[in-house]
Amino acid sequence: DGGITQSPKYLFRKEGQNVTLSCEQNLNHDAMYWYRQDPGQGLRLIYYSQIVNDFQKGDIAEGYSVSREKKESFPLTVTSAQKNPTAFYLCASSIIGQGIETQYFGPGTRLLVL
Amino acid sequence: AQTVTQSQPEMSVQEAETVTLSCTYDTSESDYYLFWYKQPPSRQMILVIRQEAYKQQNATENRFSVNFQKAAKSFSLKISDSQLGDAAMYFCAYRSAETSGSRLTFGEGTQLTVNP
Numbered sequence: 001d002g003g004i005t006q007s008p009k010y011l012f013r014k015e016g017q018n019v020t021l022s023c024e025q026n027l028n029h030d031a032m033y034w035y036r037q038d039p040g041q042g043l044r045l046i047y048y049s050q051i052v053n054d055f056q057k058g059d060i061a062e063g064y065s066v067s068r069e070k071k072e073s074f075p076l077t078v079t080s081a082q083k084n085p086t087a088f089y090l091c092a093s094s095i096i097g098q099g100i101e102t103q104y105f106g107p108g109t110r111l112l113v114l
Numbered sequence: 115a116q117t118v119t120q121s122q123p124e125m126s127v128q129e130a131e132t133v134t135l136s137c138t139y140d141t142s143e144s145d146y147y148l149f150w151y152k153q154p155p156s157r158q159m160i161l162v163i164r165q166e167a168y169k170q171q172n173a174t175e176n177r178f179s180v181n182f183q184k185a186a187k188s189f190s191l192k193i194s195d196s197q198l199g200d201a202a203m204y205f206c207a208y209r210s211a212e213t214s215g216s217r218l219t220f221g222e223g224t225q226l227t228v229n230p
Contacts, residue, residue, distance in 0.1 A: 033217065042118075042205055042220035043159075050214070058217060088157060096214040100147050100166060103209075103218055105159035 004106035006091050011111045021076045021109045023091030030096045032074035037088040049074055086113050116141045118208050120221035127196045128229050135191045135224045137206030145211040148189045154202040201228045
């Protein structure tokens with residue numbers, strides 16, 4: 001089945017710890033995105049990547065890092081510098097250069113701080 | 115910068131009735147795309163409907179349709195014959211057409227309850 005997978009579904013972070021959220025897609029999409037969702041709010045962009053080995057900061061990149069070594073994968077690391085990481089994290093992907101470029105989303109990862 | 119506003123934090127509708135969710139946006143661009151996404155309790159974001167700003171005809175997908183008013187910068191979603199499975203958080207989103215691979219800007223969402 002084609003789609004976007006995120007793992008784990010739930011993740012717990014201890015103080016001072018870095019954690020990595022996985023996002024994989026087999027849709028052959030060019031662009032991938034990470035969004036953060038806080039309770040009762042809309043989604044805010046953390047990072048996005050249009051091509052392998054290149055990525056751009058979104059609105060709330062501080063305390064996060066990403067890599068794009070493969071077209072299919074766009075992992076997000078939540079570093080210890082992110083002081084309020086508890087949120088729901090959504091990964092999305094899209095084709096680019098072909099009209100409307102709809103973004104499709106994975107099932108999300110819920111990050112909780114211990 | 116573009117902004118998207120959903121002025122109705124919560125809405126409710128009776129099963130089989132029609133409901134309209136409001137969305138307005140602010141942009142100086144002339145070419146862009148608009149989307150409605152649905153987020154059920156599973157929290158998976160699901161595309162409901164999309165509209166290209168250069169198209170005057172309103173998009174329709176089965177029971178879902180939009181009323182796109184470009185001059186007023188309004189993009190409302192109409193759900194006809196509401197079903198229990200329509201209960202979800204609905205997000206309006208904007209994407210610029212001026213740059214490929216550009217980000218989505220989301221509204222705050224409207225929580226829709228469907229009453230049996």
